[in-house]
Amino acid sequence: MARLRVSVHKFSSCDGCQLALLNRVEEVMRLADRVAFVHFAELGYVNPDAPVDVAFVEGSVSTPEEVMRIRELRKNARTLVTIGACATAGGIQALRNLQADGRAWVAALYPSPEHVSLLGTSHAISRYVAVDLELWGCPVDSRQVFSAIQALALGVMPINPRDSVCMACKREGNVCVLVAHGAPCMGPVTRSGCGALCPRFGRACYACYGPSEQVNGLALTQRLASLGLDPDAIARRFLSINNAAGPFTEAGLRARASQ
Amino acid sequence: MSRQPDVPSSMVFLPHEGLSGLLDHLRSEGYRCLGPVVRDGAIQMEPVAHPDAFPIGFRDRQEKGTYALEDAGDARMFAFANGPQGLKPWLFSPRETLWHVARRGTALAFEPAEIDAAPLAVIGIRSCDLAAIAIQDRHFLGGARPDPAYAARRGGLFVVAVNCTHAGPTCFCVSTGDGPAARAGFDVALTELEDGFVAAAGSERGERALAGLGLAPAGGAREAAAHERVAAAGSAQTRSLPGRDLQAALLANLLHPRWEAVAGRCLSCGNCTLVCPTCFCHCEREEVSSGGASAEHYREWDSCFSEGHAFIHGLQVRPDIRSRYRQWLTHKLGGWHDQFGRSGCVGCGRCITWCPVGIDITEEAAAVCGAATP
Numbered sequence: 001m002a003r004l005r006v007s008v009h010k011f012s013s014c015d016g017c018q019l020a021l022l023n024r025v026e027e028v029m030r031l032a033d034r035v036a037f038v039h040f041a042e043l044g045y046v047n048p049d050a051p052v053d054v055a056f057v058e059g060s061v062s063t064p065e066e067v068m069r070i071r072e073l074r075k076n077a078r079t080l081v082t083i084g085a086c087a088t089a090g091g092i093q094a095l096r097n098l099q100a101d102g103r104a105w106v107a108a109l110y111p112s113p114e115h116v117s118l119l120g121t122s123h124a125i126s127r128y129v130a131v132d133l134e135l136w137g138c139p140v141d142s143r144q145v146f147s148a149i150q151a152l153a154l155g156v157m158p159i160n161p162r163d164s165v166c167m168a169c170k171r172e173g174n175v176c177v178l179v180a181h182g183a184p185c186m187g188p189v190t191r192s193g194c195g196a197l198c199p200r201f202g203r204a205c206y207a208c209y210g211p212s213e214q215v216n217g218l219a220l221t222q223r224l225a226s227l228g229l230d231p232d233a234i235a236r237r238f239l240s241i242n243n244a245a246g247p248f249t250e251a252g253l254r255a256r257a258s259q
Numbered sequence: 260m261s262r263q264p265d266v267p268s269s270m271v272f273l274p275h276e277g278l279s280g281l282l283d284h285l286r287s288e289g290y291r292c293l294g295p296v297v298r299d300g301a302i303q304m305e306p307v308a309h310p311d312a313f314p315i316g317f318r319d320r321q322e323k324g325t326y327a328l329e330d331a332g333d334a335r336m337f338a339f340a341n342g343p344q345g346l347k348p349w350l351f352s353p354r355e356t357l358w359h360v361a362r363r364g365t366a367l368a369f370e371p372a373e374i375d376a377a378p379l380a381v382i383g384i385r386s387c388d389l390a391a392i393a394i395q396d397r398h399f400l401g402g403a404r405p406d407p408a409y410a411a412r413r414g415g416l417f418v419v420a421v422n423c424t425h426a427g428p429t430c431f432c433v434s435t436g437d438g439p440a441a442r443a444g445f446d447v448a449l450t451e452l453e454d455g456f457v458a459a460a461g462s463e464r465g466e467r468a469l470a471g472l473g474l475a476p477a478g479g480a481r482e483a484a485a486h487e488r489v490a491a492a493g494s495a496q497t498r499s500l501p502g503r504d505l506q507a508a509l510l511a512n513l514l515h516p517r518w519e520a521v522a523g524r525c526l527s528c529g530n531c532t533l534v535c536p537t538c539f540c541h542c543e544r545e546e547v548s549s550g551g552a553s554a555e556h557y558r559e560w561d562s563c564f565s566e567g568h569a570f571i572h573g574l575q576v577r578p579d580i581r582s583r584y585r586q587w588l589t590h591k592l593g594g595w596h597d598q599f600g601r602s603g604c605v606g607c608g609r610c611i612t613w614c615p616v617g618i619d620i621t622e623e624a625a626a627v628c629g630a631a632t633p
Contacts, residue, residue, distance in 0.1 A: 150551060153551055154551045159544055159546060162566060163529065163565045163566070166526075166530045166533075166615070167529045167565070170353070171533070175299040175300055175343060176530070176613055180300045180343075187615075189526065189528075214566065219523065219525065
């Protein structure tokens with residue numbers, strides 16, 4: 001049986017999602033008879049232009065060079081999988097999409113902005129090329145990515161839940177932090193896959209997994225307001241890591257406009 | 260398991276400090292004991308070694324979308340309405356492997372999953388949850404192929420019920436006919452007074468458990484006080500459904516504008532269905548492991564609010580929140596009559612308390628059916 005040829009590519013990102021893979025590198029290496037890493041710079045394999053069965057992409061498209069690179073990569077990959085909030089929804093850096101001039105922030109942030117070649121926007125990979133599978137999260141859950149590799153090695157699509165974090169909380173036996181503690185939890189509008197990590201430790205979900213399958217942003221906005229959050233605080237809950245994901249953009253901008 | 264109604268029960272008095280003797284007896288009979296404990300700000304069913312772990316003195320404050328505990332500082336152990344879950348997670352597991360499949364050369368070997376069926380004794384189950392277990396029994400055990408995992412856990416269950424002497428504002432078991440007193444399905448039933456419990460057996464093994472404790476008869480005054488407290492908990496309930504059988508009224512109102520209105524408030528997060536002690540929907544999935552050498556077939560709790568629940572090959576039959584909420588309510592309060600001969604609601608009120616936006620099933624049912632429905 002031919003080994004699955006896999007590559008891992010970085011675009012505009014913090015590398016955290018690649019770390020999610022490296023966290024399980026021993027398990028990944030145990031798949032050596034089924035999986036061959038062709039390009040994964042953080043693991044020492046460098047061959048970015050090689051044709052592969054599966055390309056994992058971390059990071060958003062944020063520079064002119066990345067536009068060219070993702071198009072080339074698509075030609076070389078039979079299956080393209082985005083990993084994480086940046087690649088799947090544009091990431092926190094997509095906040096500049098909401099500005100009149102997205103490039104203006106560069107001047108404010110960098111002492112020599114002329115050296116930074118940047119698009120005015122940061123977009124999900126799917127804005128530029130077709131994507132076969134999107135794994136959400138900031139970062140992705142390493143178990144989920146590892147499970148995806150195993151499924152893809154067998155030629156089946158991985159389990160990729162879209163139901164709410166609430167469903168995961170209830171299956172885990174977590175006490176609802178919104179109902180029992182009045183925490184401004186985003187779980188009801190956020191997709192599961194993280195194992196309800198934050199509520200499991202008594203923290204409100206901050207929506208790093210992006211929108212669940214059916215978001216009622218207005219209903220949650222009203223509930224967060226009743227907990228005492230002002231419109232700006234509510235807008236920031238939606239316009240965070242996954243600000244460029246459609247239902248979150250809509251809910252966040254509506255909350256902001258209601259100020 | 261339940262006592263015949265024509266057999267007179269001999270009620271005994273179990274002081275608070277005697278409850279540990281009951282737990283000791285159950286452990287000596289091989290049971291693992293579960294009881295209410297405070298964890299993460301809520302009262303939950305957990306393994307307990309001693310009644311000291313029970314929520315002594317605690318009261319719960321429940322309203323639409325809110326839950327809080329406070330310590331009243333008294334000796335009462337069960338002066339709260341109910342916690343976020345009944346016994347459902349212990350009988351119908353949130354996630355459970357059904358079988359494994361492994362490669363053996365070119366063949367596949369299917370193996371059933373091991374079932375953990377260590378006998379459980381549960382202390383503090385309320386009448387609403389007992390009614391829910393009776394419904395889940397019919398679902399999981401009633402057909403031609405009983406669910407082996409549920410059957411194994413259910414078969415070993417010893418039930419110490421507690422009759423409610425404290426109703427929460429979200430309780431409405433009187434209107435569904437399921438409380439506040441446990442009528443069937445228990446081995447021992449307790450009614451709490453200031454200094455202890457009036458106890459009655461509901462089965463032979465319950466009788467044996469009480470007999471070994473050397474308890475004195477409760478006496479008429481205590482029995483009357485217990486009866487009075489339970490009756491008071493019933494009359495303290497402020498919510499109710501507009502009728503026991505709403506099937507016709509719901510089906511006559513499938514296009515009622517209220518469905519659209521509730522869809523505007525509903526998050527479709529699925530909380531109501533997963534805290535409901537009677538909801539049994541689940542999905543089944545495959546997960547590959549060991550690099551493709553084996554796979555696990557598991558089931559986990561699902562909800563009629565999930566996209567996948569209404570997806571049949573190539574078609575989403577309930578594409579919006581309106582149709583999903585309507586499905587839940589019309590099935591729960593309507594379709595169950597065909598399926599189980601009764602409504603699927605036992606009046607525990609959890610879907611009201613644990614809905615993050617506080618949608619109230621009794622309000623919605625009344626609005627859709629019209630308050631005058633019999």
